[in-house]
Amino acid sequence: xxxxxxxxxxxxxxxxxxxEHPIEACGVITGPASEPLPTRHIPMENSAYSPxxxxxxxxxxxxxxxxxxxxxxxxxxxxxxxxxxxxxxxxTDIAYAGEPGAHYVLLSTREEIAPRSEFRxxxxxxxxxxxxxxxxxxx
Amino acid sequence: MNMSTGAIEVRIPTILRPYTGGEKVVVxxxxxxxxxxxxxxxxxxxxxxxxxxxxxxxxxxxxxxNDEDVRFIGGLELALNPGDKVTxxxxxxxxxxxxxxx
Numbered sequence: 001x002x003x004x005x006x007x008x009x010x011x012x013x014x015x016x017x018x019x020e021h022p023i024e025a026c027g028v029i030t031g032p033a034s035e036p037l038p039t040r041h042i043p044m045e046n047s048a049y050s051p052x053x054x055x056x057x058x059x060x061x062x063x064x065x066x067x068x069x070x071x072x073x074x075x076x077x078x079x080x081x082x083x084x085x086x087x088x089x090x091x092t093d094i095a096y097a098g099e100p101g102a103h104y105v106l107l108s109t110r111e112e113i114a115p116r117s118e119f120r121x122x123x124x125x126x127x128x129x130x131x132x133x134x135x136x137x138x139x
Numbered sequence: 140m141n142m143s144t145g146a147i148e149v150r151i152p153t154i155l156r157p158y159t160g161g162e163k164v165v166v167x168x169x170x171x172x173x174x175x176x177x178x179x180x181x182x183x184x185x186x187x188x189x190x191x192x193x194x195x196x197x198x199x200x201x202x203x204x205n206d207e208d209v210r211f212i213g214g215l216e217l218a219l220n221p222g223d224k225v226t227x228x229x230x231x232x233x234x235x236x237x238x239x240x241x
Contacts, residue, residue, distance in 0.1 A: 024234050044231075053234035058201055058208040065152075065228055082235045092236050096199055098154045098229025 002133040003077070003103045003121035005029070009041055010136055013107060014116050016043050017081035021109045026054040029077035030068060037137065038076035046080075053092070054080045077121075079105035086110070087118040089129050097124035103132070147175060149225040158186040172204065173215040175225065190227065191215070201228045 009029060017025040026046050031038030042064065047057035056064070068075060078099060082090075087106035089097070097104060100123075108118040123130045146166045151159050159165050167182060169175030173191075180187025190200050194215075202209045203226040209217055219225075 026231070028231075048232075048234070050234065050236075052236035053232070055230065055232035058210075061201060061228060061231060062203055062206060062208075062226065065226075078231060080233060085235045090233065090235050093233035096230060096232045098152070098199060098231070100154060 001123075002135045003105065004037055004135045004137055005077070006037060006039070007136050007138050009039075010119060012041050013079055013105070014119070017107045017109050018115075020046070020081065022051045022083045023049055024051065024054040024081050024083055025107075026056065026078075026080040028064065028075055028079070030071075030073045031076050032072060033074045038074075040073070051083050075099055075102050077105050078102045079107065081107045081109050083108075084110050087120045089122055089124060094124055094127055094129060100125045146221065147219055147223050147225055149175070149179065150227060152228050154229055155186060155189055155227065158183045158189070169219055171215065171219060172202070172209055172213075172217045172225075175219055176215070199230055199232075201230050202226070203228070 016027060019025070024046055025043070027041065027043040029038040030040045030042065044056045044060060046054040048055045085108065087108040089104060089106065093104070104122045104124050106120050119134060121132050121134050123132060147168065149165050149167050151163060151165060156162065165182070167175050167178040169178050176187050176191050190197060196202065196215060204212070204217060204219065204223055
C-alpha cells in the first residue's frame, strides 16, 4: 500500500526536519479514518533532544491519543528525521514501532545528499520492515 | 493479605488488542500496578509479557494511571484504588542510534 500525501504536508515535514537539524525532528499526521488523505500535521517535541534518538514527550503522547479518540481520527503517519544517516528504519526504530496501522516516514537531513532528496515511507509490523511507494498529491 | 481493589479500567492500545479479542477497554484487578499487570496476564494470556519482562516495565510501553506516567509516580509498586483509570500506550520513539542497548 502506498503512502498518499499532499505536497504541502511533505514540505511542512521537511521544514520541521530542517528547523530541528541536527536534532531529530518527530511528529504525526492524522486524519479521520473515513477520509482518503490525512490532513492534520502535528509536530511533536522530541523529549530526547538528540541527534540519534527521538521520543514523544510522555504527557503529549497521552494528549495526542486522547485527541485522536475524541475526534475519531487515526494516526496515519509517524515521522522522524535521521540527521546523519539514511532515511531507513534503524534497529531502534524497528524495536519501538508500535503502530501497525501507521506509515512510518523517515526524512534524511544528512549533509552528504541533496536537500530534500530522501523522503521514504515504511510499514513496520512485528519487526518486519516493508518499504512502500510515496505518492505526492498536488504541488 | 491480597486485598481486592475492585474493578480498574484499563485502556488497551491497538497493538495489544489481539490479546484482548479486540477489546479497547478491559477490566482488571490489583492492589498495585504489578498485580494489575499480572491479572491482565491471567485474563488475557501473554498480555503481561508485552508490558513487563523480568519484573520490569518494557520501555516500548507507556502506562498512565489517572493521566500520570507511572514512571514518575512509583512505577510497578504504585498502589491502585478502585475507580483508577489505567491507559497503556505504545511509546513513540526511535532514531538513528544503533550502538548500545535499545
